[in-house]
Amino acid sequence: MSFLSIRNLSVRLKKGPPLLRRVSLDVAAGEVRGLVGESGAGKSMIGKAVLGILPPSIEVTGGEILLDGVDLLRLPPALRRRRIGALCALIPQDPLTALNPSHRIGPQITDRLVDILGWTRADADRRARELLAEVQIPDPERVLRSYPHELSGGMRQRILIASAFAAEPKLIVADEPTTALDVTVQKQILKLIAGMQARHGTALLFVTHDLGVVSKVCQHLSVLYAGMVVEDTSVADFFAAPRHAYSAALLAATPKYTDPSAGLIPVPEAVIAAVQAEVAAFDRSLADG
Amino acid sequence: MPVLSILLVRLLTTAITLAGVAVIVFFVIRVVPGNPIAMMLPPGATEEDIARLSALYGLDKPLVTQFGIWVSGVMQGDFGTSITTRQPVLDLVLGRLPATLELSIMALVMAMILGGAAALTGTRFRGGRTEGAIDVANGMALSVPDFLWGLVLILLFGVLWPVFHISGRVTPSLDLPFTTNFYLFESLIRLRFDLWADIVAHMVMPALALAIPLAAIIGQLLKQSLKETMNLDYVTLARTKGYGETRVILREALRNAALPTLTLVGVQFTFLIGGTVIIERLFSYEGLGNMAIDAVINRDLPLIQGIVILFAVIFTGVNLIVDLLYTVLNPRLRHA
Numbered sequence: 218m219s220f221l222s223i224r225n226l227s228v229r230l231k232k233g234p235p236l237l238r239r240v241s242l243d244v245a246a247g248e249v250r251g252l253v254g255e256s257g258a259g260k261s262m263i264g265k266a267v268l269g270i271l272p273p274s275i276e277v278t279g280g281e282i283l284l285d286g287v288d289l290l291r292l293p294p295a296l297r298r299r300r301i302g303a304l305c306a307l308i309p310q311d312p313l314t315a316l317n318p319s320h321r322i323g324p325q326i327t328d329r330l331v332d333i334l335g336w337t338r339a340d341a342d343r344r345a346r347e348l349l350a351e352v353q354i355p356d357p358e359r360v361l362r363s364y365p366h367e368l369s370g371g372m373r374q375r376i377l378i379a380s381a382f383a384a385e386p387k388l389i390v391a392d393e394p395t396t397a398l399d400v401t402v403q404k405q406i407l408k409l410i411a412g413m414q415a416r417h418g419t420a421l422l423f424v425t426h427d428l429g430v431v432s433k434v435c436q437h438l439s440v441l442y443a444g445m446v447v448e449d450t451s452v453a454d455f456f457a458a459p460r461h462a463y464s465a466a467l468l469a470a471t472p473k474y475t476d477p478s479a480g481l482i483p484v485p486e487a488v489i490a491a492v493q494a495e496v497a498a499f500d501r502s503l504a505d506g
Numbered sequence: 507m508p509v510l511s512i513l514l515v516r517l518l519t520t521a522i523t524l525a526g527v528a529v530i531v532f533f534v535i536r537v538v539p540g541n542p543i544a545m546m547l548p549p550g551a552t553e554e555d556i557a558r559l560s561a562l563y564g565l566d567k568p569l570v571t572q573f574g575i576w577v578s579g580v581m582q583g584d585f586g587t588s589i590t591t592r593q594p595v596l597d598l599v600l601g602r603l604p605a606t607l608e609l610s611i612m613a614l615v616m617a618m619i620l621g622g623a624a625a626l627t628g629t630r631f632r633g634g635r636t637e638g639a640i641d642v643a644n645g646m647a648l649s650v651p652d653f654l655w656g657l658v659l660i661l662l663f664g665v666l667w668p669v670f671h672i673s674g675r676v677t678p679s680l681d682l683p684f685t686t687n688f689y690l691f692e693s694l695i696r697l698r699f700d701l702w703a704d705i706v707a708h709m710v711m712p713a714l715a716l717a718i719p720l721a722a723i724i725g726q727l728l729k730q731s732l733k734e735t736m737n738l739d740y741v742t743l744a745r746t747k748g749y750g751e752t753r754v755i756l757r758e759a760l761r762n763a764a765l766p767t768l769t770l771v772g773v774q775f776t777f778l779i780g781g782t783v784i785i786e787r788l789f790s791y792e793g794l795g796n797m798a799i800d801a802v803i804n805r806d807l808p809l810i811q812g813i814v815i816l817f818a819v820i821f822t823g824v825n826l827i828v829d830l831l832y833t834v835l836n837p838r839l840r841h842a
Contacts, residue, residue, distance in 0.1 A: 273633065306746065319762050
């Protein structure tokens with residue numbers, strides 16, 4: 218049984234166009250699923266819906282988000298919040314804005330352990346030191362006493378990763394965790410997340426637009442276009458032979474660093490027209506009944 | 507180290523500011539028509555009487571000489587003698603200062619509590635009717651000046667439902683055992699809660715009148731920056747940790763959102779102190795402002811100078827405190 222099971226999730230801008238169209242996907246315990254698609258395809262929206270942090274301007278119009286068998290969308294807000302807080306965590310996109318500038322690092326890692334999960338302060342502090350060592354931060358004591366502005370972007374992303382694993386969540390949503398980082402740091406951070414995930418056995422929903430990243434860390438993959446899942450497959454199958462024309466075009470468009478002379482290949486317009494027609498047909502079929 | 511350097515720079519700029527204020531106030535009040543000596547003497551006094559008394563107060567000397575005498579006195583802590591009461595200006599001014607300080611600080615605290623509560627409630631229930639109601643109340647509070655609020659309060663709580671005193675600082679028949687003029691503070695220290703209650707009942711309305719417009723400004727600005735802060739990434743991250751809305755507002759957003767408001771409160775607090783002049787008059791409250799109006803009516807030049815200099819000292823002091831607080835609240839400024 219999947220730990221996270223999203224069934225026919227539909228989300229739209231309040232009184233506006235749909236942003237997710239009956240999205241279904243599963244993440245088994247300890248599994249890594251990649252969510253790929255171009256900007257605006259709705260991949261981050263899925264992560265936000267799972268974590269209960271959709272902006273107020275967006276509403277869920279249907280479907281289920283089963284977390285460990287319980288539909289989050291049917292829980293009263295306070296219970297949902299607590300369940301998400303206990304079972305899930307987020308590795309955010311931009312480490313420069315995801316830490317509170319006026320609190321020290323230490324409490325930002327330990328606060329949920331103490332406030333929500335009822336740990337003692339001493340246990341939580343010990344845990345924070347261990348985690349910082351695990352994400353290879355030198356001199357954890359000093360870092361725990363620092364303010365975010367005193368640390369580099371790469372350091373802050375390590376801290377956010379450590380913080381996400383602090384309460385041993387069963388599921389982590391990583392929302393483009395390397396996009397905002399320097400290219401030289403991206404690889405290290407990716408390796409770090411993959412290593413931590415494997416050691417802790419955490420299920421991971423990995424939102425990215427980078428298929429190269431997917432091939433390195435994910436086992437399964439959902440390809441999104443305009444809020445619709447166009448392909449749901451294993452990573453091995455996908456890279457061997459993508460089934461959907463859009464997926465194939467996306468894969469072909471991935472820049473190959475081994476052959477710089479090839480240049481950038483855009484997704485062909487015919488493919489985009491075809492997938493847009495598919496989305497329109499899907500909307501019509503919903504409207505009809 | 508940064509705090510120390512801020513202090514040093516501030517002391518220097520404060521000295522320059524005060525020197526400028528001293529020059530301006532000294533010459534401006536002497537250009538304005540009205541002879542203080544003529545005000546003192548009964549109608550029908552002869553020219554000779556006026557000249558004799560002018561010489562007594564040194565008002566017959568050239569302006570620049572008078573300024574020199576005054577400045578050298580001020581340097582030695584002698585602000586001159588009040589023409590109307592014949593008492594040292596410094597004693598008079600320092601005697602009234604505690605009353606105005608207590609009133610201003612009480613008004614500031616009220617404004618911060620009211621404005622803070624409005625902003626937090628509005629943020630907690632943003633997008634709904636509660637926020638709308640708070641915006642309307644804010645708008646009303648802001649569009650009526652403090653002295654009109656004073657009149658409204660007198661009508662409500664002095665006449666229609668007389669629960670507070672409308673005039674004075676303390677009931678005159680009460681026996682005051684105080685050694686300082688900080689009545690509110692000293693009554694607390696001495697555990698004389700009977701006196702304290704009487705003093706508070708005198709201060710509530712003037713303080714509230716001063717506080718209402720400032721509360722509206724604080725409420726509006728703080729709510730605005732709280733709402734912006736609530737959309738930032740670190741607040742969203744805190745939500746995923748399982749924290750409720752109220753806790754997220756108080757712990758994650760408030761401190762960061764309070765910074766821009768704090769700067770504004772500093773500026774607005776000096777306006778509030780300026781507002782005490784009329785409010786103290788309205789409520790016959792024996793503070794500096796009330797004294798300033800009397801001094802101007804009587805053309806009591808040394809007293810006016812003393813009061814203006816003291817107000818200037820208070821204003822620069824408030825700005826200094828705000829700057830220091832800002833460094834404390836914002837860790838990013840500490841090492842800058």
